[in-house]
Amino acid sequence: MNNLGVIQVIDSLDAGGAEVLAVNIANGLSAEGINSHLCATRKEGILKSNLNKNIGFLFLEKKNSIDFSAIFRFKNYLKRNKIGIIHAHTTSYFFAFCVKLVYPKVKIIWHNHTGNYIKLKGFKFLVIKFTSIFFKGIINVNEELNTWALKKLKHKNAIKLDNFPQFINKNNTTKLFGEENKRIVILASLREVKDHLNILKAFNSLHIKYPDWTLHFIGKDFNDEYSNSLKLFVLENNLEKSVYLYGVCLDISNILNQATIAVLSSKSEGLPVSLLEYGLAKLPVVVTNVGECGKVIENDKSGIVVDKENSFELANALEEYINSEEKRNTFAALHYKNVAENYSQKSFINQLIKIYTS
Structure with missing residues (x-):
C-alpha cells in the first residue's frame, strides 16, 4: 500500500465536517507512511493550514461542473505522483467520475457525508446512480446512507465507516465571552x-x-x-x-x-x-x-x-x-x-x- 498514492478530493477547505475529515484522513494516511495527497477543486480555505507539510496539495480553481482544463491538470498530477485512488468527498464524486473517463486506470472511492441524500429524487438522483457505476466503493457515515447506497443505488461495495475526531490546531486564539462554567x-x-x-x-x-x-x-x-x-x-x-x-x-x-x-x-x-x-x-x-x-x-x-x-x-x-x-x-x-x-x-x-x- 505504501507505494500506491491516494488523493482526497473535496470542493473547498472551508471549515465544515466533510472538509475537516478530508484533512484528517490525508494526515492519518501520511502518518502510516502512505503517499497521501489532497485536492481542493473550487477554492482553498482556512483548513489548508491543518494539512501536514509532507502531504501533496493541489488547488485546481475549477470554474464549472465540467472544466476540461481542471480535469486534465488533475490527470497529469495523478500520473506524476503515482496516485491510483481518488477518495472523493460529498459532491466531488462528479469531478472524480469525469477524471475516470479520461484516465480509466484510476479507482474512485466515494465518501458520502450528506444525510439528506436519502431524499434525492429526479435528475440529481439519476446522476449519482449512473456515476456510481464507476465507483470502486462507497463509504457512508451512517447506516441510513449505507442502506440507501445498497438498495437505491444498488452498489454492491457500500460500507458504513464511522468518522473520527482529531484536534490538530493547538493555538489559544479565541476567547469566549461570558462567565466561566456557564x-x-x-x-x-x-x-x-x-x-x-x-x-x-x-x-x-x-x-x-x-x-x-x-x-x-x-x-x-x-x-x-x-x-x-x-x-x-x-x-x-x-x-x-x-x-x-x-x-x-x-x-x-x-x-x-x-x-x-x-x-x-x-x-x-x-x-x-x-x-x-x-x-x-x-x-x-x-x-x-x-x-x-x-x-x-x-x-x-x-x-x-x-x-x-x-x-x-x-x-x-x-x-x-x-x-x-x-x-x-x-x-x-x-x-x-x-x-x-x-x-x-x-x-x-x-x-x-x-x-x-x-
Missing part, C-alpha cells in the same frame, strides 16, 4: 440544515431564569438570509449580551475547553465530526435525533437526545444540565469514553486501508 457552544456553520434557530428559541426560553448563561456560535457565517434571520432573532429578543457569533475558528480544542455544554440542533446529519469533537473535549451534549447522532451518544446513555425542530424539548434538556453539575460531569465522562474507544483515528485508518486494498 457557556453553551454549538459548532456548526450557519446553514439552515443545522437549525440554529431551534437552539436560539430554546435558549431564549431559559434566558430569564438563567441570565448568566451564554450561547456561542462557532462556524462560517455566509451573511445570507438565514444568517440574517438568526441575528434578527437575537436583536428582537434583546440577547446581544448573551448570544455571540464568532465565525470560522481553527482553535477548536481551545474553544471547547472554555465551554460547559455542547449542542447540535440539526434537522439532518450524517455523522457530525463536531459531535465526536465534543466527546474528545469531554463535554456533555444535547443532540437532535438525526443521522447517527443518537447512536453516537448511545441513545441517552452518554448524552441527551431530543426530537428535531422541538425547541421545548431542547430547552428542557439544557435545563437538566444547567441544574446538575453532577449530570454534566457524568455524561461528559461517558461521552469521552465512548468516542475514545469507538471513534479513534487508528481504527478508522486501518479500516480505510482495507477498503482501498480489497
Whole structure:
C-alpha cells in the first residue's frame, strides 16, 4: 500500500465536517507512511493550514461542473505522483467520475457525508446512480446512507465507516465571552440544515431564569438570509449580551475547553465530526435525533437526545444540565469514553486501508 498514492478530493477547505475529515484522513494516511495527497477543486480555505507539510496539495480553481482544463491538470498530477485512488468527498464524486473517463486506470472511492441524500429524487438522483457505476466503493457515515447506497443505488461495495475526531490546531486564539462554567457552544456553520434557530428559541426560553448563561456560535457565517434571520432573532429578543457569533475558528480544542455544554440542533446529519469533537473535549451534549447522532451518544446513555425542530424539548434538556453539575460531569465522562474507544483515528485508518486494498 505504501507505494500506491491516494488523493482526497473535496470542493473547498472551508471549515465544515466533510472538509475537516478530508484533512484528517490525508494526515492519518501520511502518518502510516502512505503517499497521501489532497485536492481542493473550487477554492482553498482556512483548513489548508491543518494539512501536514509532507502531504501533496493541489488547488485546481475549477470554474464549472465540467472544466476540461481542471480535469486534465488533475490527470497529469495523478500520473506524476503515482496516485491510483481518488477518495472523493460529498459532491466531488462528479469531478472524480469525469477524471475516470479520461484516465480509466484510476479507482474512485466515494465518501458520502450528506444525510439528506436519502431524499434525492429526479435528475440529481439519476446522476449519482449512473456515476456510481464507476465507483470502486462507497463509504457512508451512517447506516441510513449505507442502506440507501445498497438498495437505491444498488452498489454492491457500500460500507458504513464511522468518522473520527482529531484536534490538530493547538493555538489559544479565541476567547469566549461570558462567565466561566456557564457557556453553551454549538459548532456548526450557519446553514439552515443545522437549525440554529431551534437552539436560539430554546435558549431564549431559559434566558430569564438563567441570565448568566451564554450561547456561542462557532462556524462560517455566509451573511445570507438565514444568517440574517438568526441575528434578527437575537436583536428582537434583546440577547446581544448573551448570544455571540464568532465565525470560522481553527482553535477548536481551545474553544471547547472554555465551554460547559455542547449542542447540535440539526434537522439532518450524517455523522457530525463536531459531535465526536465534543466527546474528545469531554463535554456533555444535547443532540437532535438525526443521522447517527443518537447512536453516537448511545441513545441517552452518554448524552441527551431530543426530537428535531422541538425547541421545548431542547430547552428542557439544557435545563437538566444547567441544574446538575453532577449530570454534566457524568455524561461528559461517558461521552469521552465512548468516542475514545469507538471513534479513534487508528481504527478508522486501518479500516480505510482495507477498503482501498480489497
